[in-house]
Amino acid sequence: MVEDGKREVVVVTGASAGLGRAIVRAFARQGARLGLLSRSRERLEQARAEVESLGGEALVLPTDVSDAERVEAAAAAVEEHFGPLNVWVNNAMVSVFSPVKKMLPEEYRRVTEVTYLGTVYGTLAALKRMLPRDQGAIVQVGSALAYRAIPLQSAYCGAKHAIQGFTESLRSELYHDGSKVRVSMVQMPALNTPQFDWVKNRLPHRAKPVGRIYQPEVGAEAVVYAAHHDRPEIYVGYPSVEAIVANRVAPRLLDHYLGRTGFASQQSDEPEDPSRPDNLWDTVPGDQAAHGRFDRWSHDRSLQLRASEHRGAAMLAGVAAAGLAWGVGRWMRE
Secondary structure (H helix, E strand, O other), X not given: OOOOOOOOEEEEEOOOXXXXXXXXXXXXXXXXXEEEEEOOHHHHHHHHHXXXXXXXXXXEEEOOOOOHHHHHHHHHHHHHHHOOOOEEEEOOOOOEEEXXXXXXXXXXXXXXXXXXXXXXXXXHHHHHHHHHHOOOEEEEEEEHHHOOOOOOEHHHHHXXXXXXXXXXXXXXXXXXXXXXXXXXXXXXXXXXXXXXXXOEEOOOEEEOOOOOEEOHHHHHHHHXXXXXXXXXXXXXXXXXXXXXXXXXXXXXXXHHHHHHHOOHHHEEEEXXXXXXXXXXXXXOOOOOOOOOOOHHHEEOOOHHXXXXXXXXXXXXXXXXXXXXXXXXXXXXHO
């Protein structure tokens, strides 16, 4: 937290659209000074206009987070413009919907460089500034898929698993050093973002989220909460709790269950256009903002998240236990 009267300085990667755009708006409503990182200058300028309309300030920094030098330069520019950094949010990601047998080596490399190494580079840039001051918060945007992988998203699941391992290692080192710098990982459920319209997709039908879908503002609320509270990890949405806890008990059962259901459940009835642009290597033009095409089916609140925020680990453990009993029972019946 910053001193009274001072405005928080926050960096958000992947800030121009989807969950990142929602996170930017949430911090802007608190009057934050924001460093906005993504590849698209066009959407970053649109995000900056939103920030200013909501009472914050923003610095536009077109950055591909797979380039460590550019990430470091962006961090330096934020501090030169706004002053000492308080919060860094690692949110940037790319993905590919494809069976493993059809994936290309360069696609795995690209997803890993952006989603995993981009998080590492952002964390290093933040630590370089936060550790000498012995304060600050780093928030890693994770996923239930960091614990329970699903078919057709092997590159993304692998990257999120890697972020989880990296963050646990870093957290242990911070505890060892007695550092007051905090690192938190927020495990997201399915969110209604534009990623399903611009992700590289080899499937015959358009990609869609799996299970209960939440609006990106729900995820943004959790990120802001994590930035301001000493919570090493936050699960967002009951489906995240269900997937993570059930996988600890019955992972092989889930392998078979997802083998039966995981292909169809990630595809809509609409055929995919194989010629449409995707954002794996380049940005997709236009202002996609925060929401995707699933508003009709998306929930704008999570009772599980509110319980976690207000009652802490004890409530979360109770929810997890109930989820385990219900979820495993359901899978066994199917």
